[in-house]
Amino acid sequence: MISLAGRDILHSWGKFVLTGVGLGLLIGATLTMAGVYRGMVDDARVLLTNSGADIWVVQKDTQGPYAEASSIRDDVYRGLLGMPGVAQAANVTYLTMQVRHGDTDLRTMVVGFEPGQPGEPGYLVAGRRLLRGHFEAIADVKTGFRLGERIRIRRHDYEVVGLTRRMVSSGGDPMVFIPLKDAQEAQFLKDNDAITADRARTAANPALNRPGVPGLLDAVTASQTINHSVNAVLVKVGAGDTAANVAQEIRRWKHVQAYTREQMEEILIAKLIATSAKQIGMFLVILTVVSAAIVAFIIYTMTLGKIREIAVLKLIGTRNRTIAGMILQQALGLGLIGFIVGKISATLWAPAFPKYVLLETADAMRALVIVMVVCALASTLAIRAALKVDPATAIGG
Amino acid sequence: MDKGIHIEGLSKRYGEGDTAVEALKDVNMSIAPGEVVGLVGPSGSGKTTLLKCLGAVIEPTRGRMTLGGEVIYDSAQGGWKTPDLRALRRDRIGFIFQAPYLIPFLDVTDNVALLPMLAGRANAASRSRALELLQALDVAHRAKAQPSELSGGEQQRVSIARALANQPPVILADEPTAPLDSARALAVVRILNQMASQYQTAIIVVTHDEKIIPTFKRIYHIRDGSTVEEAGEGREIS
Structure with missing residues (x-):
């Protein structure tokens, strides 16, 4: 038929x-x-994998650092390093912001990390890793930045020394990696006029500028310009230990929140998106x-x-x-x-x-x-x- | 019993009670194998109803019909003799329509071969049979053409070939010459006579067409559901 x-x-x-x-x-x-x-x-998933962490330690009662704002002191990692099962612990910052590139702005997620520690981009497709402590950057190729180009983050210029791939935030913004100290500063850095105005306000406050207490005003002013906060501490667990057990110990003793990879994936996939x-x-x-x-x-x-x-x-x-x-x-x-x-x-x-x-x-x-x-x-x-x-x-x- | 088609006391009523309409009243007909008869009558006289009853498309109210020596319908014995009227139509009745109604997406050969294929014959055998009929009807040279590429006369010849494809004992032709001019209409009637004679098929031609009525040797006049038989002129077609 x-x-x-x-x-x-x-x-x-x-x-x-x-x-x-x-x-x-x-x-x-x-x-x-x-x-x-x-x-x-x-x-x-790539974001979590590329961070190289087993546990994300963030501010208590938050779901940071990707889904919510999280701020913890930058010395928390020292205490974590002393805990059983913790092989590595490193501070990281995440800041979504516009990065100046030539005449245009590009929306990126600026990541502050310590070279050689969790949070560092896993691989480069061009260039090199950060060697200097300041003003160098590694960018995802989606930013369109080229090696040797200078980009402006807040008030400072950074030289792009390395390019990586598939490093984007959960919102799809390409990442730019800079040294941790620079990133901490960038998070809270104000313009000169704002700093001058803040100093004047502090000096005008009699509680902070007491007669007969020399050095108090300078100490207060100095503390206002230095940022000792990070968004999270990334922890790598040692061989033979499970992330769930170590995270439980961190939550119990350190008054912070600790998420394993599975929990963080749950937050990102089931909640954030x-x-x-x-x-x-x-x-x-x-x-x-x-x-x-x-x-x-x-x-x-x-x-x-x-x-x-x-x-x-x-x-x-x-x-x-x-x-x-x-x-x-x-x-x-x-x-x-x-x-x-x-x-x-x-x-x-x-x-x-x-x-x-x-x-x-x-x-x-x-x-x-x-x-x-x-x-x-x-x-x-x-x-x-x-x-x-x-x-x-x-x-x- | 003689082959061909025999109708005895065939009646068809539409509706019930006061609104009932007797479309056919005790119709009697008998057509021998190889014979071509005309069925003529004005509009609304019951021609189409008779054709539909003969074509096993609608069920008569009363009567008896014999096709190729087999009773196919007998109201006294429960109606249709076979429950599969579709197979009855496919295997034992050929249809030729006013317009050729060829299947537009099949070529000429497959339009004819479709019937044997539907009856379960192999494709090759069906096409061979189709080509044989197309040859007989002098349209074999258009075997691979699409229906839309044929003239009106060629299309009607292909539809005649299709009606003959399963070698039915009877062919029902519903105004087959209506869209054709005189020459083509007479050519179609000549072909029908040839095919009836060659394949020993009884052919009933329903027509209004004054051009072809004189060519029938026997004519059934139908009026108000009743038929009257009369001898036709049987004029030779040159």
């Missing part, structure tokens, strides 16, 4: 392919939305419904255009299941063309997106199954219409 669906498709392939392309672009948008979500999750995930989920549902409606409409219209032929086919003895099969195969064919076009489109345009779009094969396979199921369901309307056709309509009036 010849394939009626195949022949019909070949007969009007132009219309069919164009419809498939239109549907494919919609499926491509759907795949891309799923890819955006996967990209956000992957960014979060939860709203975005729901948003994307809604889009996916809407796009799926729209795709189904389009397939149903197209297949229904194509079937209505063949009512007389269907009546003739039924009159000359074609089984209902042959006619239903023809319509179903056309719907599935349309879905297959749509899926192929969608997958190719999504693959082509994904790199152009400002945020990382991760197109997973498993998602594509799931999408293929969903597309086929949706197309099959969408064809039922047309199949019903075809099966209702009275073969008698082929004869006379």
Whole structure:
């Protein structure tokens, strides 16, 4: 038996392919939305992996440093280093800010770290690691910075000495790594006018500028300009110890919050991007419904255009299941063309997106199954219409 | 029992009670194998209803129909003899329509070969049968053409080939010459006569067409659901 669906498709392939392309672009948008979500999750995982930490120690009762603000003293790490199971502990700061690059501003996450300690970028794609204590930076390639370029963070210029890749914040902002001390200063550094005004206010405060207490005002002023806070301490656990046990000990004795990798992943994925995930989920549902409606409409219209032929086919003895099969195969064919076009489109345009779009094969396979199921369901309307056709309509009036 | 088609006391009523309409009233017809008869009558006389009953598309109210020597319907014995009317139409009745109604996405050969394929014959055998019929109807040279590439006369010849594809004992032709000019209409009737004779098929031609009515040797006039048989002129077609 010849394939009626195949022949019909070949007969009007132009219309069919164009419809498939239109549907494919919609499926491509759907795949891309799923890819955006996967990209956000992957960014979060990469962020945690690249930090090189087993435990994140942050301010008590906060979910910092990525999901909430966290501030702890920069000497906490010393106490942590003395605890059993802690192999390494290092201060880090995270500050999302605009970095001046030539005539433009670029939104980045500035990370302060200590070279050789957790928090340092895991690998470089160009240049070298930080060797000097100040005014050198390593930037993610997504910033567009080049080796040797000078960028401005707050009031200081930094030379880009290294480039790294896939180092972005959970919000997708590329990272710029600078020495910890510089980053601490940058977090609280004020402009000259503000410093002068603060000093004047302090001097005018009789409690801080007491007659007969020489040096008090200078000490107070000095303390106001030095920042002894960091956002988190990254801890590496020694061999033979589990992160969960060490984190529990830290929480018990140090009056800070300590998160293991799994807990931090939970915060980033289940909480920080939860709203975005729901948003994307809604889009996916809407796009799926729209795709189904389009397939149903197209297949229904194509079937209505063949009512007389269907009546003739039924009159000359074609089984209902042959006619239903023809319509179903056309719907599935349309879905297959749509899926192929969608997958190719999504693959082509994904790199152009400002945020990382991760197109997973498993998602594509799931999408293929969903597309086929949706197309099959969408064809039922047309199949019903075809099966209702009275073969008698082929004869006379 | 003779082959061909025999109808005895066939009636069809639409509706019930006061609104009932007797579309066919005790119709009797008998057409021998190889014979072509005309069925003529004004609009609303019951031609199409008779054709639909003969085509196993609608069920008569009363009567008996015999096709190729087998009873296919007998109201006294429960109606249709087979539950699969679709197979009955496919295997034992050929249809020719007012417009050719060829399947636009199949080429000429497959339009004809589709019926044997639907009946379960192999594709190669079906196409071979189709080509044989196309040859007989002088359209074999258009075997690979799409229906839209054929002239009206060629399309109608292909539809005749399709009707003959499963070698049915009867062909029902519903105004097959309506869209054709005189020459083409007469050519179609000549072909129908040839095919009826060659394949020993009984052919009923429902028509209004004054051009072809004189060519029938026997004509059934139908009026208000009743048929009257009369001898036709049987004029030769040059």
